[in-house]
Amino acid sequence: MQLANHCTSCQQPLKEIVLEGHYGQRVVADVCGNCHLVWFDAFESVRLSGLGWVGLLREMIATPRAAQTVPRQLQCVRCHGSLKAVRNLTRFGRTAALECGRGHGHYQGFALLLAERGLVRTMATRDLATLHKENTQPSCLNCGAPVDSVPTALSGQTPVCSHCETPLMLLDLPRLTQALLVRHGDVLQLEGQGQQLAVACRGCGQPLDATQDTRCDTCGHVVVMPSLDRVQPLLNQIEPILKGALPRQARPWGHKLQRMRGDASATQWHRFMGHAHDVFSSDSQRLYGKTATVVHVIAALALVFVLYLLFR
Numbered sequence: 603m604q605l606a607n608h609c610t611s612c613q614q615p616l617k618e619i620v621l622e623g624h625y626g627q628r629v630v631a632d633v634c635g636n637c638h639l640v641w642f643d644a645f646e647s648v649r650l651s652g653l654g655w656v657g658l659l660r661e662m663i664a665t666p667r668a669a670q671t672v673p674r675q676l677q678c679v680r681c682h683g684s685l686k687a688v689r690n691l692t693r694f695g696r697t698a699a700l701e702c703g704r705g706h707g708h709y710q711g712f713a714l715l716l717a718e719r720g721l722v723r724t725m726a727t728r729d730l731a732t733l734h735k736e737n738t739q740p741s742c743l744n745c746g747a748p749v750d751s752v753p754t755a756l757s758g759q760t761p762v763c764s765h766c767e768t769p770l771m772l773l774d775l776p777r778l779t780q781a782l783l784v785r786h787g788d789v790l791q792l793e794g795q796g797q798q799l800a801v802a803c804r805g806c807g808q809p810l811d812a813t814q815d816t817r818c819d820t821c822g823h824v825v826v827m828p829s830l831d832r833v834q835p836l837l838n839q840i841e842p843i844l845k846g847a848l849p850r851q852a853r854p855w856g857h858k859l860q861r862m863r864g865d866a867s868a869t870q871w872h873r874f875m876g877h878a879h880d881v882f883s884s885d886s887q888r889l890y891g892k893t894a895t896v897v898h899v900i901a902a903l904a905l906v907f908v909l910y911l912l913f914r
C-alpha cells in the first residue's frame with residue numbers, strides 16, 4: 603500500500619479524496635484540513651465535474667477552520683522541491699497557486715481555489731451592512747479572521763484581510779450554482795423539469811432562485827454568502843440532480859424522433875445516410891472550405907484521365 607502524502611506545511615498526513623471529473627474520470631485531491639490547503643496533481647483541478655465540486659465543497663465544509671497560517675514557502679508533496687508561486691491573472695489579482703517546477707502539481711488554499719474559478723466576489727460595504735442585519739460576524743473567506751471594517755476610501759483597490767492579506771471575498775451564489783450544474787461535459791438545464799434550486803432569503807424567508815438571484819425582489823435583502831457552510835442546503839438540492847443526469851449517449855430518444863415515429867424518413871437507414879451526409883459535408887467544409895468545389899473538379903479530371911489510360 604502506498605503511504606499517505608504529508609502536508610509540507612504542517613507535516614500531518616493529507617487526506618486523499620477521489621472526486622468525479624468530466625466524463626466520469628477519476629480526479630484525486632489531497633486535502634489538509636489543518637492548513638485549508640488542497641493539493642492537485644498537474645491539471646487535475648480543471649477536470650472536476652459539478653459532482654466533483656460538490657464532493658470537494660463537502661470536504662471543505664466538514665473541515666474545521668485552519669488553526670495556523672500557511673507559510674509562503676512550501677515544498678512539493680511528491681518531490682519536496684520548493685514550490686513556485688504562480689499568480690493567475692484573475693480579477694482578484696492574488697489568486698496564487700504554489701506549483702512544482704517539475705510538473706507534479708499545485709497547492710492552493712480553499713478560498714483561492716474557488717476564486718480562481720470565479721466562484722467568489724469581492725466584499726463591499728453593502729455586504730457588511732447586510733451581515734450586520736443578519737447578526738453574522740463577517741470573516742475572511744481565506745483565513746477565517748474576523749473583519750471589522752472594509753475601507754471605502756481605497757477606490758479601485760480591492761480591500762484585503764488585515765490578517766492574511768488576501769482580498770476579502772464572499773461566495774458568488776449564482777456563479778457557484780451554475781458551475782456546479784455541469785456533468786458529463788454538459789451544462790444541465792433546469793427549466794421545465796420542475797427542478798428549481800431555491801435558497802431562502804435571509805431577510806423574509808421567500809425562496810430565491812440560486813441560479814440567478816443576487817437580491818430578494820420581495821424585501822430587497824442582498825444574498826451574502828460569507829462562508830462555505832451556507833452552501834450546504836444548495837449542495838443537498840443539487841447533488842441528486844447531478845447524480846440523476848445521464849451521459850448524452852444514455853439518454854432516451856428525443857421528442858423530435860418521437861414525432862417522426864411511423865414516418866419513412868425516420869428509419870435507421872435514413873438516419874444513417876443523413877448522418878453520413880452531415881459528417882461528409884461538415885468534414886469537407888472544415889478541410890477545404892471554399893476550395894471543396896476545386897477539389898471535386900480535380901477528382902473528376904483525374905477519373906477521366908484514368909479512364910482514358912485504361913481504354914485508349
Ligand SMILES: [Zn+2]
Pocket residue numbers: 609610611612613614634635636637638639
Ligand atoms: Zn497542513
Ligand SMILES: [Zn+2]
Pocket residue numbers: 678679680681682683702703704705706707
Ligand atoms: Zn514536485
Ligand SMILES: [Zn+2]
Pocket residue numbers: 742743744745746747763764765766767768
Ligand atoms: Zn484572512
Ligand SMILES: [Zn+2]
Pocket residue numbers: 803804805806807808818819820821822823
Ligand atoms: Zn426577502
